[in-house]
Amino acid sequence: MTSASQGLAGTAHEPDDRGHFGPYGGRFMPEALIAAVDEVAAEYEKARHDPEFLAELDRLQRDYAGRPSPVTDARRLAEHAGGARILLKREDLNHTGSHKINNVLGQALLTKRMGKRRVIAETGAGQHGVATATAAALMGLECQVYMGEVDTERQALNVARMRLLGAEVVPVTTGSRTLKDALNEAYRDWVSSVGHTHYILGTAAGPHPFPRMVRDFHRVIGLEAREQVLAAYDRLPDAVVACVGGGSNAIGIFHPFLDDAGVRLVGYEAAGDGVETGRHAASITGGSPGALHGAMSYLLQDADGQTLETHSISAGLDYPGVGPEHAFLADAGRATYEPVTDAEAMDAFRLLCRTEGIIPAIESAHAIAGALRLGRELGPDATILVNLSGRGDKDVDTAARWFGVVDPESLPTEEPPPGTDAQTGEREL
Amino acid sequence: MTRSVTGVDRLGEVFTTAKAEDRAALIAYLPAGYPTVKGSLGLLTQALEAGADLVEVGLPYSDPVLDGPVIQHAVDAALKAGVRVRDTLEVVEQLAARGGRAVVMTYWNPVLRYGVDAFARDLASAGGLGVITPDLVPDEGAGWLDAAGREGLAPIFLVAPSSTDERIAATTAATRGFLYAASTMGVTGARDAVSDTATTLVERARTHTDLPIGVGLGVRNGAQAGEVARFADGVIVGSALVSAAEHGRAAVARLTTELAAGVRGQHTGR
Numbered sequence: 001m002t003s004a005s006q007g008l009a010g011t012a013h014e015p016d017d018r019g020h021f022g023p024y025g026g027r028f029m030p031e032a033l034i035a036a037v038d039e040v041a042a043e044y045e046k047a048r049h050d051p052e053f054l055a056e057l058d059r060l061q062r063d064y065a066g067r068p069s070p071v072t073d074a075r076r077l078a079e080h081a082g083g084a085r086i087l088l089k090r091e092d093l094n095h096t097g098s099h100k101i102n103n104v105l106g107q108a109l110l111t112k113r114m115g116k117r118r119v120i121a122e123t124g125a126g127q128h129g130v131a132t133a134t135a136a137a138l139m140g141l142e143c144q145v146y147m148g149e150v151d152t153e154r155q156a157l158n159v160a161r162m163r164l165l166g167a168e169v170v171p172v173t174t175g176s177r178t179l180k181d182a183l184n185e186a187y188r189d190w191v192s193s194v195g196h197t198h199y200i201l202g203t204a205a206g207p208h209p210f211p212r213m214v215r216d217f218h219r220v221i222g223l224e225a226r227e228q229v230l231a232a233y234d235r236l237p238d239a240v241v242a243c244v245g246g247g248s249n250a251i252g253i254f255h256p257f258l259d260d261a262g263v264r265l266v267g268y269e270a271a272g273d274g275v276e277t278g279r280h281a282a283s284i285t286g287g288s289p290g291a292l293h294g295a296m297s298y299l300l301q302d303a304d305g306q307t308l309e310t311h312s313i314s315a316g317l318d319y320p321g322v323g324p325e326h327a328f329l330a331d332a333g334r335a336t337y338e339p340v341t342d343a344e345a346m347d348a349f350r351l352l353c354r355t356e357g358i359i360p361a362i363e364s365a366h367a368i369a370g371a372l373r374l375g376r377e378l379g380p381d382a383t384i385l386v387n388l389s390g391r392g393d394k395d396v397d398t399a400a401r402w403f404g405v406v407d408p409e410s411l412p413t414e415e416p417p418p419g420t421d422a423q424t425g426e427r428e429l
Numbered sequence: 430m431t432r433s434v435t436g437v438d439r440l441g442e443v444f445t446t447a448k449a450e451d452r453a454a455l456i457a458y459l460p461a462g463y464p465t466v467k468g469s470l471g472l473l474t475q476a477l478e479a480g481a482d483l484v485e486v487g488l489p490y491s492d493p494v495l496d497g498p499v500i501q502h503a504v505d506a507a508l509k510a511g512v513r514v515r516d517t518l519e520v521v522e523q524l525a526a527r528g529g530r531a532v533v534m535t536y537w538n539p540v541l542r543y544g545v546d547a548f549a550r551d552l553a554s555a556g557g558l559g560v561i562t563p564d565l566v567p568d569e570g571a572g573w574l575d576a577a578g579r580e581g582l583a584p585i586f587l588v589a590p591s592s593t594d595e596r597i598a599a600t601t602a603a604t605r606g607f608l609y610a611a612s613t614m615g616v617t618g619a620r621d622a623v624s625d626t627a628t629t630l631v632e633r634a635r636t637h638t639d640l641p642i643g644v645g646l647g648v649r650n651g652a653q654a655g656e657v658a659r660f661a662d663g664v665i666v667g668s669a670l671v672s673a674a675e676h677g678r679a680a681v682a683r684l685t686t687e688l689a690a691g692v693r694g695q696h697t698g699r
C-alpha cells in the first residue's frame with residue numbers, strides 16, 4: 001500500500017518556483033512574513049528528501065493516525081444515486097475524525113525541525129484545530145487556535161476537545177466572526193511571534209509554499225484510494241468528488257488522478273441558501289479572481305474588492321476564498337466545481353446516516369449530495385469515488401436542530417436554523 | 430503620460446526640505462471615510478495644517494491583516510458607513526487641490542479589482558504622489574511597477590526586521606520616494622517604547638540605498654517621534670492619530686503639533 005511520504009515525491013503538476021499555478025497563487029502578504037514562509041519552503045524542500053523525516057511521517061500516519069483509511073462500497077446509498085457505485089474514502093476514520101490530521105502531522109514534524117516551540121492555527125469546523133491541538137500535545141508544542149466566535153458556538157464540541165488537549169482557543173470577534181476572520185487573527189499573531197512560532201495553515205490555500213505543501217501531505221488520500229479502487233474493481237472510477245472549502249481534502253484526492261484523463265474531478269462548494277440568494281460560500285461558482293490571505297485565486301468580493309460575507313451551514317466551508325490550484329484546475333477545465341445548498345447537504349447527511357450507518361461531517365455531506373446528483377446523471381454503470389473527509393460528531397447539535405430531533409428547549413440557543421418549519425420548528429428526519 | 434513634475438519628485442521634496450531644516454519629516458496616517466468622507470478630509474487637512482509634511486490616506490479594506498485593533502475599528506466603521514474606493518481618490522484630490530501632499534496606503538485587492546493601471550492613472554490625476562502597499566511585495570508587483578513608472582507615482586514598499594539583506598536590496602531597488610521601515614515585528618498599534626530593532630533595520634537598509642527612510646509602527650507621542658527622528662528621515666504615525674481622531678479635530682491638531690515638535694528635536698518629553 002502507498003504510504004503518506006509518497007505524496008511528497010513531486011509530480012508533473014507543480015507550481016513555479018514562486019508558487020504560481022498559472023495566474024494564481026504566489027505571495028500577496030506582508031514583507032515581515034516572507035522570511036518565515038521562505039524558511040518553511042526551504043525546510044519542506046529538505047524534509048521531503050530526508051529519509052528520516054519521511055519514515056517518521058509514515059510511522060505517525062500508520063501507527064498514530066491509523067492510515068491507510070479504508071474505502072467503503074456504499075450499496076444502500078447507491079440506490080439513491082441512480083444505482084451508480086458509490087465508494088467512500090473513509091477519512092472520517094482517521095484519528096481526530098477528519099483528513100486534517102494528514103497535513104497537521106507533516107507540518108508539526110516540520111515545526112520541530114525548524115526548532116520552533118509554538119504552533120498556531122485557524123479553524124472553522126474545529127477539525128483542523130483539533131488535529132493541530134492533538135499533534136501539539138503529541139510533540140510537546142504550545143498551541144493556540146483562532147476560531148470565529150460564530151464557529152465556537154456551532155462547533156462547541158470541538159472547542160471542548162481542543163481545550164482538553166491543552167490548546168488555547170481564542171474566539172475571534174472581528175468581521176463576520178467566522179473562518180476568514182480567524183485567518184486574519186492567525187496572521188496578526190504570526191507577524192508578532194514568527195521567531196518561535198509556526199503557523200500550521202489548515203487548507204491548501206495561503207501563500208507559497210502552503211498550497212503545494214498542504215496538498216502534498218494530503219495526496220496520500222488519492223494515492224491510497226486509486227490503488228484501493230484498482231485492486232478491488234480492476235478499474236479507475238469514472239469520477240472523483242469532494243467538498244471544497246479551502247480545498248485541501250479535494251486537492252488531496254484529486255491530484256493523483258490528474259493524469260487519468262477519463263476520470264472526472266468534481267468539487268462541491270457550499271451554496272448556503274443558494275448562489276442566487278447571495279447567501280453562500282461558493283467562491284469558484286460565484287466569485288472572481290483576487291488576492292486574499294496570501295494568494296491570488298477565486299474570491300467572493302464586491303465591486304471594490306472588499307471580501308463579501310459568506311453563509312453556509314457548514315463552518316468548514318464557510319470561507320470566501322479557495323486554494324489557487326483549484327482556481328487553476330477550474331480555468332483549465334480539468335476539474336469542475338458545482339454548488340450544493342445547505343438543504344441538499346442536509347438531505348444527503350440524513351440519507352448517509354440512514355442507509356450506511358455513517359454520520360458524516362456536514363462539510364463531507366456536501367460531497368455526498370454531489371455524488372448522488374452525479375450518480376443519477378452518469379447512471380448505474382458508473383463508479384464514483386467520494387472523499388468522506390470527516391465524521392459528524394461535531395455536527396450533531398446542528399443536525400439535531402435542523403431535523404428537530406431534540407427538544408428545542410434543551411438546546412443552548414432558541415433560534416431555529418434557516419429552513420426550519422416555521423410553525424413546528426421541526427423537520428422530518 | 431509623462432508629467433513634468435512627478436509624484437516621485439514631489440515626494441522627494443518632502444524629504445529634502447526636512448533635511449535642509451535638519452529634521453525628520455512627519456508622515457501622518459488616517460483612513461479615508463472615518464468618521465465620514467468629509468470628516469476624514471477635515472482630519473487630514475488638520476494634520477497637514479498642524480505640521481505633518483505628508484499624509485498617508487488609508488484606503489479601507491475588509492481584511493487588514495497588518496493592522497491592530499485601533500485601525501481595524503476605524504476602517505470597519507468607514508466600510509459600514511459605505512466608503513468606496515473612489516472616496517479615497519476624492520479625498521486625495523481635495524487635499525492635493527489645497528496643496529497638501531498625500532500618498533495612499535492600501536491593501537492590494539481593492540487595487541486589483543479597480544484595475545492596477547486605472548488606479549495608477551486616477552491616483553496620479555487626483556494629485557496623489559505614491560502608494561504604500563502593506564501586502565504587496567515587489568516580487569508580485571511587476572504590473573504595478575510599470576503603471577507607477579508610467580504615471581510618475583512612487584511605489585513605496587516595506588522592509589521589516591525579519592527581511593534578509595538580499596530582500597532589503599531587492600525591495601529598495603523597486604521602491605521610489607521613500608522606504609517604509611516597520612519598526613517591530615507586529616501589527617500597527619501604539620506602543621510604549623520604540624524598539625531598538627528599528628535602528629538596526631534602518632542601518633541595514635542604508636547600506637543598500639540612498640532613499641529616505643520612514644519608520645512606522647508604534648510611534649505615539651512627541652518624545653518617541655524625537656527618538657525616531659534621530660536615526661530616520663521620516664516618522665510615520667498611524668494608530669495614535671486614529672485614536673486621537675476619535676476625539677475630533679482638536680485632538681488630532683494637538684497630537685500633530687506635539688509630533689511636529691518631536692521630529693524637530695524640540696519636544697521636551699513628558
Ligand SMILES: Cc1ncc(COP(=O)(O)O)c(C=O)c1O
Pocket residue numbers: 098099124125126127128202203204243244245246247248249250315316317361363364389390391
Ligand atoms: C471534515 C471536513 N471536510 C472538509 C473541510 C473543508 O476544508 P478543505 O476544503 O480544506 O478540505 C473541513 C474544514 O474544516 C472539514 O472539517
